[in-house]
Amino acid sequence: MSLRYLTAGETHGPQLTAIIEGLPSNLTLDFEELNFQLQRRQKGHGRGRRMQIEKDTAEIVGGVRHGRTTGAPIALVVANNDWKHWTKVMNIEPIEGGDEEKRRVHRPRPGHADLNGGLKYNLKDLRNVLERSSARETAARVAIGAVARQLLAEFGIKVAGQVIRIGEIEAPANQLPVDELIARTEESPVRVVDKETEEKMMAHIDQVKAEGDSIGGIVECVIEGVPVGLGSHVQWDRKLDARIAQAVVSINAFKGCEIGIGFEAAGMRGFKVHDEILYTEELGYHRASNRAGGFEGGMTTGEQIVVRGVMKPIPTLYKPLRSVDIDTKEPFTAQVERSDSCAVPAASVVMEHVVTWEVARAFMEKFGGDSIDEIRANVASYLEQVKEY
Numbered sequence: 201m202s203l204r205y206l207t208a209g210e211t212h213g214p215q216l217t218a219i220i221e222g223l224p225s226n227l228t229l230d231f232e233e234l235n236f237q238l239q240r241r242q243k244g245h246g247r248g249r250r251m252q253i254e255k256d257t258a259e260i261v262g263g264v265r266h267g268r269t270t271g272a273p274i275a276l277v278v279a280n281n282d283w284k285h286w287t288k289v290m291n292i293e294p295i296e297g298g299d300e301e302k303r304r305v306h307r308p309r310p311g312h313a314d315l316n317g318g319l320k321y322n323l324k325d326l327r328n329v330l331e332r333s334s335a336r337e338t339a340a341r342v343a344i345g346a347v348a349r350q351l352l353a354e355f356g357i358k359v360a361g362q363v364i365r366i367g368e369i370e371a372p373a374n375q376l377p378v379d380e381l382i383a384r385t386e387e388s389p390v391r392v393v394d395k396e397t398e399e400k401m402m403a404h405i406d407q408v409k410a411e412g413d414s415i416g417g418i419v420e421c422v423i424e425g426v427p428v429g430l431g432s433h434v435q436w437d438r439k440l441d442a443r444i445a446q447a448v449v450s451i452n453a454f455k456g457c458e459i460g461i462g463f464e465a466a467g468m469r470g471f472k473v474h475d476e477i478l479y480t481e482e483l484g485y486h487r488a489s490n491r492a493g494g495f496e497g498g499m500t501t502g503e504q505i506v507v508r509g510v511m512k513p514i515p516t517l518y519k520p521l522r523s524v525d526i527d528t529k530e531p532f533t534a535q536v537e538r539s540d541s542c543a544v545p546a547a548s549v550v551m552e553h554v555v556t557w558e559v560a561r562a563f564m565e566k567f568g569g570d571s572i573d574e575i576r577a578n579v580a581s582y583l584e585q586v587k588e589y
């Protein structure tokens with residue numbers, strides 16, 4: 201059974217709901233760690249007031265007993281604390297009253313799913329689109345990825361993320377060990393290692409916000425300890441680098457993904473791009489460099505996985521853009537709404553978790569097993585085979 205999940209729920213509805221299927225039995229879950237990951241998503245310089253309203257925690261309502269998975273689907277919910285203010289507007293029963301009371305939305309926002317979703321689903325209240333297309337859904341995906349993260353941690357696989365760029369400010373490159381990267385970025389309100397860059401990024405966000413504008417950036421995720429051979433070259437939809445790229449671009453506002461040196465390779469000579477293969481008794485097969493970001497032929501090489509994602513600036517602006525009212529077909533300029541001005545640090549946490557999920561899915565495909573004990577035996581025998589190769 202391959203790992204899979206579904207999410208449901210609206211941004212102002214009662215809760216987000218997720219069902220995860222395919223996890224093995226006997227995996228001990230650390231609930232505090234799960235909630236810690238959710239709360240990491242809520243931090244970051246540049247976020248709006250909503251994040252002060254929501255203090256996310258995940259409640260597991262199926263598939264876990266006495267702290268351990270049973271092998272049954274895991275059901276988890278993340279409550280929306282803001283729901284109490286929306287019980288009427290978001291009620292599943294019909295409500296009396298006009299547009300005002302229904303808080304009907306008829307003015308599509310540029311850069312959002314509003315207009316396309318309204319046209320596609322033939323919805324004259326764009327709230328039915330925006331409630332689901334909101335990035336609030338990424339809270340569910342962080343919770344799901346946080347469970348996958350605990351599965352991978354059982355096998356010594358570690359995940360870290362960092363912000364590489366916010367608008368015009370770029371962080372200097374670093375190759376810190378994963379544990380140090382985790383510790384250093386956790387202290388930073390913009391999830392960046394270098395203190396000078398941190399100050400510049402925060403000032404840049406403040407300036408952009410003061411101008412009524414928003415800003416995007418680039419985030420990076422590294423995963424260490426992944427064995428060689430996750431994913432496969434034999435079929436397009438089994439290539440793990442490709443699956444990761446899909447997962448990254450599925451995050452709200454993410455418009456591109458790079459593996460390893462990515463787009464930079466276009467301007468470089470082959471001699472400087474490819475990673476030479478070495479062998480020693482101690483390390484076995486390994487690479488002299490890791491420009492490929494841990495992938496060749498859609499399979500992991502055993503080196504660190506390095507993935508970057510680019511996030512566009514937040515589309516809701518204090519300085520409005522032109523749009524057209526779907527009732528009158530007349531132009532209007534959007535009214536000011538509550539919004540983040542920069543969500544790149546939070547998005548870095550989201551990216552860590554969607555990439556982690558894809559690695560865990562490929563891990564389960566390779567090592568199968570209905571219990572963690574069975575997987576452990578499968579991993580050990582495979583690693584022995586690789587060592588003897």
Ligand SMILES: Cc1cc2nc3c(=O)[nH]c(=O)nc-3n(C[C@H](O)[C@H](O)[C@H](O)COP(=O)(O)O)c2cc1C
Pocket residue numbers: 248311312313333334335338451452453454512514515516517538539540541543546547550
């Ligand atoms: C963590 C996170 C927070 C976000 N917060 C906002 C926000 O406050 N306001 C906003 O307009 N867009 C926000 N977005 C982006 C929109 O959800 C996204 O641009 C929109 O749904 C349209 O999807 P697309 O940009 O992928 O095409 C956020 C994205 C992420 C990942």
